[in-house]
Amino acid sequence: MANPQTVWTPQSAATGASPRIGDQFIGMGQQVLCLRRPFLEVSVLMALMYSVTIVGWIPFAFWLQWTSPKIPTEFGAPNPWFEALFNVLLYAAPIVCFGPFLALNLRRLKMSHIYFNRHTQRVYAKEGHHLYVADWHGVQATPNSFVDASNVGAVTRFRLEMLLPSVHPLPPHRFWQKRLPPGMLWFRIMSNAQTDPRIEYVAQVWEYIRVFMAHGPEGLPIPAEPNWWMLPLHKVVLTPLEAWRHYVPWRTGEAGEHQGKKSWLLPFWAVLFPLTMSVSLCWWVVCCIFGICPSAPPPEALEGETRPLVTVEMTCKGIRP
Known part of the structure; x- marks a missing residue:
């Protein structure tokens, strides 16, 4: 170097x-x-992981509380204050642990x-x-x-x-x-x-x-x-229709789709489809709640430009500036 x-x-x-x-x-x-x-992909990936962890913990906590055995009566009546504190810690633990990191990565996504x-x-x-x-x-x-x-x-x-x-x-x-x-x-x-x-x-x-x-x-x-593999991270968030088009285990005509949807990989996409689709929908809901979306260009940055910018998707169709 x-x-x-x-x-x-x-x-x-x-x-x-x-x-x-x-x-x-x-x-x-x-x-x-x-x-x-730089690092847009990392910020999106980390925010997505923290969001899914926090959201996924709630049904897990319900299941854990529902299936936990009751305290035997010989140990005496349970302390209501202890139970209340335990429930608060049980449900709030991922928010306390991952909330600050989620907020930091969501803030980075506000940069253009x-x-x-x-x-x-x-x-x-x-x-x-x-x-x-x-x-x-x-x-x-x-x-x-x-x-x-x-x-x-x-x-x-x-x-x-x-x-x-x-x-x-x-x-x-x-x-x-x-x-x-x-x-x-x-x-x-x-x-x-x-x-x-x-x-x-x-x-x-x-x-x-x-x-x-x-x-x-x-x-x-x-x-x-x-780069088809990085599309979900480059776009920050996929709409449900975009997520469906990207993750279904068959070819839908996306630009660069041949990079990841080779014939021998389609069975793996079929197995992963419930997970990839549910994670994408969870992240889409979080982005809707917090108003996260791809940053619009500042109007000052487009001074002198009379037409929309040519994107990579447009160049695939032969369009140039």
């Missing part, structure tokens, strides 16, 4: 890598390029993707109700690595880190942002090969963004097919 001191700017010479993008791609127009915010606008030469992102706007001309991009311990085990992953000057005054940095220089924003885009240490995969992402901001979408390759 490159030395951490490697810095690319819009004024520096080309890296020599071919512009290329992968699952980071969300949409592209003549003026706007939208790339996926990253928008590069060549018309205004600015970069936009939104967190809740706060809009972050950065000046593209002041970007300092660095290939870097980090240890991802969010899933089982620890994996070293590689990404493009961009330090940009903010256009507007920033709110006070949170404790994990204290090392940032004052008035600077930090955007991160994953490498095309997240676990491969070769710098060329990070340079491909940088060249893709740099060429778009300088010359527009002409000549830039667009991913022709989405």
Whole structure:
């Protein structure tokens, strides 16, 4: 991997890598390029797991209480205060244990993707109700690595880190942002090969963004097919109809469906269908309750764009910006 001191700017010479993008791609127009915010998949997966655990614990607690043997009479009358405290702990245990982590991941899902606008030469992102706007001309991009311990085990992953000057005054940095220089924003885009240490995969992402901001979408390759396996996490939440189309054990014509619904895998999808469908419906209900949905682009980020962005699903039909 490159030395951490490697810095690319819009004024520096080309890296020599071919512009290329992968699952980071969300949409592209003549003026706007939208790339996926890192760790969206992890936030969705962890929030889904916590939600299913909390919701699934309630019928389990009812069953546990219903099937528990009664205290023998020789031990005396049960203490009502103890019983009440036990019931509260029994039903509230998963909320106490997993509630804070669920709230943290749900909050992360309120963040938007990253928008590069060549018309205004600015970069936009939104967190809740706060809009972050950065000046593209002041970007300092660095290939870097980090240890991802969010899933089982620890994996070293590689990404493009961009330090940009903010256009507007920033709110006070949170404790994990204290090392940032004052008035600077930090955007991160994953490498095309997240676990491969070769710098060329990070340079491909940088060249893709740099060429778009300088010359527009002409000549830039667009991913022709989405990652079908990651579709439920990329979309944040599937509607019941989308979940049915994605999980049924037969082919429904989804883009990239051949990646996971090979003929020999269909029996496994049939066995898993009750579980996958019920989990998806549970997560959909939680998202409806908390108002979780894919973040809409900030209107400021689309300044100068006259048509909707071309998504990966549209490129599968041959549509280009």
